[in-house]
Amino acid sequence: MDWLFALIVSTPEYQSFGWSLVFAGFVTTVVLTFGLQLPGLINQARTIWRNRSAEGVEMLTFIAFFTYFAVFLVYASLIHSGAGMLNAFILLPLQLFILWGVVRFKKLRIIDMLAAVGGATLLALIIALPEYKEKFFMITSVAVFVGLLLQPIEMFKTKTSANVAFSFPVNFAVVAAVWTIYGIAIDDWFLAGASGAFTAVYLLTIAFWFKYRP
Numbered sequence: 001m002d003w004l005f006a007l008i009v010s011t012p013e014y015q016s017f018g019w020s021l022v023f024a025g026f027v028t029t030v031v032l033t034f035g036l037q038l039p040g041l042i043n044q045a046r047t048i049w050r051n052r053s054a055e056g057v058e059m060l061t062f063i064a065f066f067t068y069f070a071v072f073l074v075y076a077s078l079i080h081s082g083a084g085m086l087n088a089f090i091l092l093p094l095q096l097f098i099l100w101g102v103v104r105f106k107k108l109r110i111i112d113m114l115a116a117v118g119g120a121t122l123l124a125l126i127i128a129l130p131e132y133k134e135k136f137f138m139i140t141s142v143a144v145f146v147g148l149l150l151q152p153i154e155m156f157k158t159k160t161s162a163n164v165a166f167s168f169p170v171n172f173a174v175v176a177a178v179w180t181i182y183g184i185a186i187d188d189w190f191l192a193g194a195s196g197a198f199t200a201v202y203l204l205t206i207a208f209w210f211k212y213r214p
Contacts (some may be wrong), residue, residue, distance in 0.1 A: 006111055008051050013058065013082055013134035020105075021044050024182065025083065025178070025182040025185050025186075026082055026083045026182075027179075028081070028178055029083040029086075029087060029175075029178060029179070029181075029182060030083065030086060032174065032175045032178055033086065033087045033090055033091065034090070035085075036171035036172075036174055037087070037090075037091055037171055037172060037175050038090060038091065038094070038173050039167060039171060039172035040165065040167045040168045040170070040172055041065075041094045041095060042092050042093060042148045043092065043162070043166075043167045043168060044165040044167075044168040045096055045097040045163035045167070047096060047163055047164070047165040048098065048101035048102065048105065048163055048191040049097075049101050049207060050165050051162065052105055053162075053163050054101060054102045054104075054105040054106035054163055054164050055106070055158055055160060055162070055163055056154060056158040056160040056161055056162060056164060057102055057106070057107060057151075057154065057157050057163050057164060058137075058147075058150045058151045058153070059068045059102045059103075059108070059109070059112045060111065060112060060115055060147050060150050061147045061148055061150050061151040061154070062095065062098050062102060062147075062148070063099070063112060063115045063116055063119060063147065064097050064115065064119070064143050064144040064147025064148065065095060065144060065147060065148070066092070066095045066096075066099060066119065066122075067091075067115075067118075067119030067122060067123065067140060067143065067144065068140050068141070068143070069088045069091055069095065070088070070092060070119070070123050071122055071126055071136065071137060071140040072084060072087075072137070072140075073085060073089060073092065074123070074126050074127055074130075074133075075090035075126065075133055075136075075143075076088060076139045078126075078130050078133050078190065079133070080188065081188075083182060084191075088137040094114075108169060118143075119143075122136060122139065122140055122143075126140075131150035134190055137190055137191075138190055138194075141190070141193075141194035141197075143197065144198075145194070145197050145201065147165070147197060147200050148202070149204075150204070150207040150209075151169075151202045151205050152166070152201070152205045155205070155208045155209070155211075156208060158212075159212050160212050160214065161208060161211075161212040161213050161214075162211075162213075162214045163210040164205070164209060166206075166213075169202045169203075169205040169206045169209065170202075170206055172198070173199055173202035173203055173206065176195045176199040177195070177196075177199045179191065179192075179195035179198075180192050180195040180196045180199060182186050183195055183196075
């Protein structure tokens with residue numbers, strides 16, 4: 001357990017324990033992870049499995065989403081971000097139920113399989129070549145931005161948002177905005193920039209959810 005203690009001590013949250021913007025950002029992130037992001041994913045998984053349909057749900061979005069959090073877990077450990085490690089560790093497992101639901105109720109395309117292979121490759125690269133972590137995180141961030149953007153496009157194409165849980169884009173929009181502030185607080189402009197872009201896409205998804213709600 002010595003490695004775990006050493007990892008905790010190395011985090012900026014531990015070193016800034018008390019009244020600081022970094023520690024406040026950590027506490028806020030923990031609250032939002034359990035209070036917003038986790039419920040948002042639970043509701044999304046429940047919506048797909050309850051309706052037994054993934055119409056209007058873009059598979060590439062959730063492949064990119066899972067890839068992002070897997071890469072982010074490694075990235076956060078490399079920069080010793082306590083908030084990032086906890087956030088990714090808590091949210092990764094539930095995404096498997098969403099992916100399983102989309103695969104179960106929607107035909108898996110070749111492009112989906114290629115995206116999964118690409119995501120696995122990115123994860124392997126950031127683990128094998130940690131000195132290029134910023135580049136790999138940026139590539140993953142661009143990929144998940146495109147993936148997230150495909151969700152409102154899918155809603156536009158199918159003219160339905162019935163299988164997209166409203167709490168998913170809403171909750172994640174709030175949290176992405178907080179991550180933007182957190183990234184600025186720890187001087188990580190890769191994190192801040194990516195989170196700001198995600199916030200914009202979630203807001204677009206919310207707008208399309210209202211437009212195409214049943």
